[in-house]
Amino acid sequence: MLRLGLTGGIGSGKSTVADRLAEHGARVIDADRISREVVAVGTDGLAEISARFGPEVLDADGALDRAAMARLVFADESARSDLNGIVHPRVAARTAELMTEAGSDAIVVHDVPLLVENGYQADYHLVIVVDAPVEQRVRRLVDRGLPEEDARARIGAQASEAQRRDAADIWLDNGAELDRIRSSVDELWRERLVPFEANIRSRNPLPLNGPRIVEPDPEWPRRASRLLARISKAAGDSALRVDHIGSTSVPGLPANDVIDLQLTVRSLAEAEALVEPLAEAGMPLLPGADTDEAHHPQPDPEQWPDRTHVSADPGLRAKLYLRVAGAANWRLALLLPAWLRADDGARREYASIKRDLAARFGSDPDTRRYIEAKRPWFERALPRAERWASETGWQPPPW
Known part of the structure; x- marks a missing residue:
């Protein structure tokens, strides 16, 4: 329905x-x-x-x-x-x-x-x-x-x-x-x-296909806010917090026109219990997407488990990651946007990388080549983001 x-x-x-x-x-x-x-x-x-x-x-x-x-x-x-x-x-x-x-x-x-x-x-x-x-x-x-x-x-x-x-x-x-x-x-x-x-x-998640880098859209925060409210309602007490993450959460940053969201849960078992409620809310599970591939420098995928849901709405491209509170990928998803919002140079640098890689891989329906091509930049950027966090006292928000 x-x-x-x-x-x-x-x-x-x-x-x-x-x-x-x-x-x-x-x-x-x-x-x-x-x-x-x-x-x-x-x-x-x-x-x-x-x-x-x-x-x-x-x-x-x-x-x-x-x-x-x-x-x-x-x-x-x-x-x-x-x-x-x-x-x-x-x-x-x-x-x-x-x-x-x-x-x-x-x-x-x-x-x-x-x-x-x-x-x-x-x-x-x-x-x-x-x-x-x-x-x-x-x-x-x-x-x-x-x-x-x-x-x-x-x-x-x-x-x-x-x-x-x-x-x-x-x-x-x-x-x-x-x-x-x-x-x-x-x-x-x-x-x-x-x-x-x-x-x-x-229970059909929409295919997101290759990256489509567009100029910053002032509607992104409002779209995210509406989705977060629905996700929070669907998840009930299992939602420790819900956040707008990714490039669309960084003002002034060109981005793939996909709203990235993160739902914080206590365990992956709790994430599994939310499969049907989230699907009913319009965010069905993306099968096989159970490890964050985009950013982690470690080769051990066991350090970066998550569950990914994708919007079923043809009018709105959105992804929802369910991650365990305090996990490495959970923290990183909050750290990177915070750093990019604060560092103009890093934001310009990342924008340039995204535009270049999207031009090279944007027509490829398999996004893995685009993801892999971004990995070297993230490996260089993560220590900078961590130094910024240490110098400024940044901490992930409480749950």
Whole structure:
């Protein structure tokens, strides 16, 4: 199953995107609709609300008077907490039921207006944010009968564009004509969502092929942050820490366009237990990749064991290394980026090496020649990095 979180500010037109995805076969779960269903007339949810808040929150037909309820809890934190305690567990249970009913091969779209505000991003394989210019959103709301002042107030009370950008794996601009947003959704479905779901179901890591050195991308840290949150959630208590490592974690450094991440575990046995949870989260195991080949100067691979997972998402190249806390390869993966961030000369030197080797081996689908060609530079660089660590007092972060 591929789980998608769909959100957007009021008036952004995310229902257009939800409807188009449904036309393609996605199972759409509407959080607002469920929140109304669980407190409908005759439900135990409404009975509990009435018992807690009294008959004044019911209208003449015995239904929930949402305006009266809003006035009651607006300035009363205790009342709002009690209301959430009644509604939220029921919404979560019903959502889980609908997810299960969708089936293991489904693409499920969870339409959640306040997804970003509530911090739900890590619950999904991808978050889709639908956006439109503020003035256009205001016009849409006014056309629906909302006073302009109220429209602007509601927009201002929601997450900012910057907050949504941080959360968005996919950003859809719904400010143009309807055909354009539908075309964007069609392409997204065909090129990314369908193959992503199939890769998760088949536990198929994407081939990364040869190195593609590109200029520094300001989006790398945000992509890494979203992945780290999902990995941490999938790994649970087994995750001692998760880190963005490798060249994409070094500002200003050209890099192979692959997000490298490290999950710190207590043992390789614990890493083995995470194979299925990480695969379900969209990071299946890469078979046979159980030793770090890239950097270690020692010939004994037993000193450098790890487990490697690779993204199943066609829209994002990423690798995740599971390494034991305190191991040599674990420490090195943290040391090298720290040194390169601090040493301008080393960073320029490494950039030059990467560009040269990528030009020589970039068309080779087998990356081992590229890795082997980098080894002499690492063997020379490691003592320099260790001297820097000694001189500056650098230590790996605690776990």
